[in-house]
Structure formats: C-alpha cells, structure tokens
Amino acid sequence: MTELLVQHGPAKGNKITDSLEAGNISGVIFSQNDENINSVIKYVEANEFLNHENTFIDPQFYYSTFEKSILKKLGDIEQFPSNIARRDWRKKNPKLTDFLDYHVETSESLSNTFIAPGFYIDNIDWHFDYSIDIYNHCVEEYTDKFNFDNYAISLLVSASFFNNTDNVNEMIEELEEECNRKDFIYLTICHDGKADINYEEMDANCLGNILYFIYKLKKIGFKFIMGYTFMNSILFSMVGCDYIASGWFNTLRKFQKNRFDLSGTFGRRKKRYTSIPLLSNIMFDDIHSMIESGAITEKEILSNTHFDESHDIDEDSVSFVDLEHQYWESLSKILGDFSSIDNIQERLILINLLIEDALEKYQKVIQVLDKKNEKEAVTRIRTASKHLVTWLSAIDKFKNQSVII
Numbered sequence: 376m377t378e379l380l381v382q383h384g385p386a387k388g389n390k391i392t393d394s395l396e397a398g399n400i401s402g403v404i405f406s407q408n409d410e411n412i413n414s415v416i417k418y419v420e421a422n423e424f425l426n427h428e429n430t431f432i433d434p435q436f437y438y439s440t441f442e443k444s445i446l447k448k449l450g451d452i453e454q455f456p457s458n459i460a461r462r463d464w465r466k467k468n469p470k471l472t473d474f475l476d477y478h479v480e481t482s483e484s485l486s487n488t489f490i491a492p493g494f495y496i497d498n499i500d501w502h503f504d505y506s507i508d509i510y511n512h513c514v515e516e517y518t519d520k521f522n523f524d525n526y527a528i529s530l531l532v533s534a535s536f537f538n539n540t541d542n543v544n545e546m547i548e549e550l551e552e553e554c555n556r557k558d559f560i561y562l563t564i565c566h567d568g569k570a571d572i573n574y575e576e577m578d579a580n581c582l583g584n585i586l587y588f589i590y591k592l593k594k595i596g597f598k599f600i601m602g603y604t605f606m607n608s609i610l611f612s613m614v615g616c617d618y619i620a621s622g623w624f625n626t627l628r629k630f631q632k633n634r635f636d637l638s639g640t641f642g643r644r645k646k647r648y649t650s651i652p653l654l655s656n657i658m659f660d661d662i663h664s665m666i667e668s669g670a671i672t673e674k675e676i677l678s679n680t681h682f683d684e685s686h687d688i689d690e691d692s693v694s695f696v697d698l699e700h701q702y703w704e705s706l707s708k709i710l711g712d713f714s715s716i717d718n719i720q721e722r723l724i725l726i727n728l729l730i731e732d733a734l735e736k737y738q739k740v741i742q743v744l745d746k747k748n749e750k751e752a753v754t755r756i757r758t759a760s761k762h763l764v765t766w767l768s769a770i771d772k773f774k775n776q777s778v779i780i
Contacts, residue, residue: 376714377612378402379707380431382603382622385409390623390699395424397681399703402429404602404620405485408438408449412481419485427487431600433561434478436492437531440502441632452477459494464505475513483521489513490561493529495632497536497565499545506530511555527559527600531630534566534577537584540776547588551595559617560592563602566631574629575606575656575762582607582765583772590614590719590777603630606649606656608706610766612713613722614773619710623699646690646698649705651678654733654763656702659690661759664752670739678705719779726770730763737763 378401381391387410394400403425405415415432419425438449439459449455454477456463456470463471475492482489491513493506510528517523528550536542550560564585566577589599593615600618601611605628608619621628624644647656652675666673666688677683682701686693716722737760744753773779 377616377710378618379608379703379710380404380429380600380618380620381703382406382620382627383409384622384624384627386623388696390696392422392424394700394703395422397700397704399700399707401618402431404431404433404600406433406435407452407481408435408447411448411451416484427485430486431488431490431561432478432482432486433602434490434492434529436474436529437495439474440494461501461505464508475509479513479517479521483523487523488525488527488559489517489521489523490527490529490559493531495531495533495565497533499542499549503530503546503549507549507553511553514556525558525598526556527561528554529561529563531563531565533632534564534581537564537581537588538578540584543584543588547591547595550592550597554597557596559598559600561600561602562589563630566629574625576765577607577762579765579768580772582610582769583776586610586614586769586773587776589616590773603628605629606654606706606762607766609654609709609713609726610769612710613726614719619706621703621706623695623702644695646693646695647702648676648688648698649678649702650676651705651709652676652733653736653760654729654766655759657759658755659688661755662688664744664749664756665736665740668740668743668747668752670743671736675736678708680704680708723770723774723779727767730766734760734763 379399381394381400381403383391383403383405391400391403407415419430435449438446439456446455454474456474459471478492479489491510493509494502496503496506506528510526514526589611593599599616600620601608601616602620604611604619604621608621611619645658647658648662649656662676665671665676673688678701680701681704682697686697713722713725716725737756741753741756744756
C-alpha cells in the first residue's frame with residue numbers, strides 16, 4: 376500500500392493538521408531548513424495526528440556540498456557542515472561526524488525511521504560510494520544505541536543520471552551488494568532548472584529507468600520513500616512505492632538544483648485544479664477552454680472530492696490552500712486505487728486505461744478547438760497533456776526492461 380506524505384516546506388500554516396484530520400495524508404517529511412527543529416518538535420508533540428510512525432526528518436545533507444546554497448534554518452544549526460569535500464568522510468572529519476550525532480539524536484526524538492545523510496549524485500563516483508558508507512556507518516553505530524525500527528539511505532539523484540541505463544543497473548547492483556541492511560531508500564529526483572509550462576513533463580527514457588530502478592530494488596527487498604513528487608506519484612505507486620511525498624508549492628513537488636542558487640528566481644504562482652480523469656494538475660484557463668469547447672463536460676473533469684461538493688470551478692472563488700487540500704485528496708484517492716491491486720500486471724492495465732481515457736478527452740477538445748482555429752488554446756491544451764504521452768512511452772520502456780508481459 377502506498378501512503379501519501381506531505382513534503383514540508385515554508386509557510387505551512389494549518390495545511391498539515393487540516394489534511395491529517397481530513398484523512399487526505401498519512402504523515403510528514405519535515406525540512407529543517409524551513410522550520411527550526413525545536414519548533415518542529417513542539418508542533419509534532421502538540422499534534423494528535425502525528426507520531427513516531429508517520430513523522431520523518433530529512434537531513435538535507437546535500438546542502439553542505441553546494442557552494443551557492445540558501446541556508447535558512449540549517450544555517451542556525453551549529454553542527455551543520457559546509458563545503459564538504461571527498462577527504463572529509465575518508466578522514467572522519469568532526470564537522471561531518473558531529474552532524475551525524477546531532478541528526479541521530481534529533482531523529483530519535485521525532486521518528487522511528489532514521490534517514491541517513493547522503494550526497495547529491497549525478498554519477499557513479501565518491502558521492503554515491505560515500506552515501507552508502509555513511510548509511511552503513513549509521514546502521515552499525517546506532518542500531519544498538521537508538522530505538523529505530525527503520526533505516527533509510529538518502530539518495531538525491533540527478534534526473535540526467537537515469538538517462539543512462541548502464542548507470543542505473545550499476546547503482547542497483549551496488550545498493551544490493553554494499554548496503555549492509557536492506558531497508559528504506561529515500562529517493563529524490565533532482566530535475567534540471569529549465570522552465571517548462573507543463574512542470575509534470577520529463578524525459579520518457581529517464582522516467583522509464585526510474586520506474587525500473589524502484590521496481591527492481593523492491594523485488595530485492597528494499598522499501599521506498601519517494602520525495603518531491605507531483606502527478607508522477609501515480610506511476611511510483613504503480614511500481615510499489617511504500618511512501619510518496621508531495622508538498623504545497625511546486626518547489627516541494629519537483630526538486631530542482633537551482634532552488635539552492637542565490638540567483639534563483641520564482642515565477643508568479645498560478646492556481647491549478649487536480650483532475651483525476653485528466654491525470655493532470657491543470658490551470659483554470661485550460662479547464663474553461665475545454666468546457667467551453669463543448670467537447671467535454673465539467674463532470675468529466677471533476678475528481679469527485681469534497682472540494683467539488685462545495686466549490687465551483689472558478690479561480691476567483693477558491694484559495695491556494697483550498698486547492699492544496701484538493702490536490703492531496705485527489706492524489707490520495709487514486710493512490711488508494713492502485714494500492715488495492717497486488718498484481719503489477721493489473722496495475723499496469725489500470726494505468727494504461729486511465730492514461731488512454733485522459734488522452735481521449737484531451738484529443739476531443741483539441742479537435743474541436745482546431746476546427747474553430749483557436750490556435751493558442753490548442754497549444755495550451757496540447758502542452759497540458761504532453762506528460763501523458765511521455766508516461767505511455769516510459770511505461771513501455773519499464774515493461775520491456777522488467778520483462779513484464
């Protein structure tokens with residue numbers, strides 16, 4: 376069964392508590408860079424819905440290897456290292472081991488799962504090797520001293536890494552052979568910083584290899600926490616991920632390396648509705664274009680969430696917070712559909728049917744708009760549905776690699 380976690384970040388307000396109470400999410404992965412750890416501890420202790428089972432602490436150790444980092448709350452932690460280099464772990468530099476000790480004590484106060492610090496990985500090199508070494512060190516040093524039920528190796532991996540199938544197979548082999556304990560993998564994909572109107576779009580070869588990576592390691596015995604996901608979390612549920620994490624801002628749904636750069640800028644946030652029938656987090660302008668075309672009805676777009684019972688599809692009458700809850704409820708609903716199916720072949724049949732049905736709806740709209748010569752609307756709708764074509768290609772690649780008929 377795949378459970379949905381909130382990827383915590385800035386400006387949390389009541390979002391987490393309200394969604395936990397509504398039953399739309401199962402827990403939280405907390406960011407120490409966005410909220411002081413003492414504040415997190417007080418919040419968890421006062422929250423009746425959070426406990427050691429559904430609370431996770433992301434060490435965010437990768438910040439220490441980026442020269443241009445925006446260190447917010449992490450910068451206030453005395454033990455958090457900076458400018459970590461290869462020799463530091465080899466020599467067991469105190470600036471690194473002190474942080475490990477800090478992180479394990481902090482984690483034990485909040486969670487039954489210890490997420491070991493790991494490096495940013497874009498190749499099979501010392502960053503990956505030392506991530507495994509640190510994980511093994513933590514398992515060996517802390518198992519008898521602390522009461523964790525689970526240990527997780529943290530892997531922040533460049534999306535481009537997954538374009539190379541040889542890389543993927545080598546990483547699978549290394550994790551199987553070198554990890555002393557086959558427990559959780561906390562995997563986050565680091566996407567490049569290029570702007571894309573459809574932020575759900577990614578390379579099909581890359582996505583297919585990610586699905587294969589998860590599926591293969593699940594069969595070996597690892598469990599998975601997928602960090603910073605968006606609508607592609609549906610695919611990760613299809614291959615058996617145990618936890619999926621997704622936040623309220625786009626930066627908490629799609630991890631990009633340029634979010635660390637001081638020069639980074641953020642565009643104006645736009646309101647989006649999460650449509651299960653369209654398998655899309657879609658802008659309101661596009662929804663109105665689709666309905667006004669007459670090709671499909673509003674009912675064919677709605678996700679049938681509690682939001683839909685009390686709100687109209689009207690951008691001006693809903694808040695970002697309303698839509699964040701609608702997003703989590705929609706995801707939770709469809710993840711539940713996949714979790715109820717044990718067989719991978721049946722899950723593949725379901726996802727293909729859902730994608731084909733969504734593409735058929737999009738295509739009906741495009742045909743009508745094309746006849747009306749509404750070129751701008753056609754371009755927008757094609758862009759909004761582009762990721763679904765990618766999904767089909769990625770699924771085919773995954774099936775071929777995994778020899779699933």
